[in-house]
Amino acid sequence: MSPVLPGEYVPAQHVNLKLGPGLLQQYSVNGQPVVVSTRAGDVQHSTNRSRWWIESNSRRYVPAPQELVVGVVVGRSGENWRVDIGSAHTATLDGLAFEGATKRNRPNLKVGSLLFARVSLAHKDMEPELECFDAQTRKAEGFGELKGGFLVHCSLKMSRLLLDPLHFLLPLLGSRFSLESAAGTNGRVWITAKDPRQVIAVSRCIEGVDPDGGGMDEVAVKKFLSTLDV
Template sequence: MATAILPGELVPAQHVNLKLGPGLLQASTTESPILATRAGALHHSPNGARWWVESNARRYVPAAQESVIGVVTARGGEAFRVDIGSAHHANLDGLAFEGATKRNRPNLKVGTLVYARVSLAHKDMEPELECFDAQTHKSDGFGELKGGLAVTCSLKMCRMLLDPSHFLLPFLGARFPLDAAVGVNGRVWISTKDAQTTIVATRLIEAVDPDGGGMDEAAAKIFFHKINS
């Protein structure tokens, strides 16, 4: 159960493999206390290994190990500059892909969508991205997003969609073939069998978004049948 927390409050997070998400800060030593840096709802995983603070922020603040959807804005040398909706652009190394070598690197063009994981996030440095699982070095679904459509929504909506118990994506997937990628930075990528179906899916996401229509499950199902008829 989430509890309300304010900036500066101590967080009782303890775990052998502790990972801190957005809104929490710990000094360089493991014995240092963990403090909240933003107001919101304090959450943790069932085993207490991961802790984070959810708040209705307007701008995404990068945190390590979070999945994001970015847009390539420039290429310089062996790396790419990627807009992830934060205060600063992120860096994506050309070798940060499954199987990438100096002779075999992805050739991403400006405007390309990528699904990536934040590998480095620090308040005094630009964020860095990678498009593979750090443990297996497999793509694990990360990389270039081809086709489909990216929709912008609230940060809260993205976290809702990442919750396995949320109704929306299973509801859509039961009605037509669907590929989706959810970035916690306020972007969702949808790809379906045709453009019309993709637009239906994106309109439903916008309708359920708390910062949009805020529809519940019953209202969303009625809305779906109305726009899909």
């Protein structure tokens, strides 16, 4: 992790390189591809170094291709749905962008429905587009409508931490009680559990661990959970 300013070069290299918010691939004078930062912040990358992005204190989500998001359906336009993903513009979701969807067989989404989706197109001059299936298998793979449950809002940094399989919080909570979750890079986390008290506990833990909130570590979370009847 190192701080950068807009316009600085970032040493992002990988066979399957995927760039997230704050990074842009350009070409140098000699025609070689280079990665340049478009915002100030800290350079971050996934464990295998295939995904790179700039972490900043912005609360506004900037969509990037292939990122996972939790959205809320806010309207319908013809055969498409308009989805709020917390960005400057609403995203578009095609009615056929679901596993096995046809013109006669498609999900019956309503205003207020929650979705777990993937950003299929993101460009600064266009509205982002979403899909609810895996790009390679064309299967749902967990994407689609999220029924029931509770939506937690957190910082963009916290949502990315929850997407890291090495982060302690969700495995720790899952070892204590059964729960389901869907974390998006847009600062939204959907959770559901059998007992409402467990849902509240998960929500409080996410808020407590959030770097923009309490910044609790694993020891502090365990101590906090020991005070709850869950």
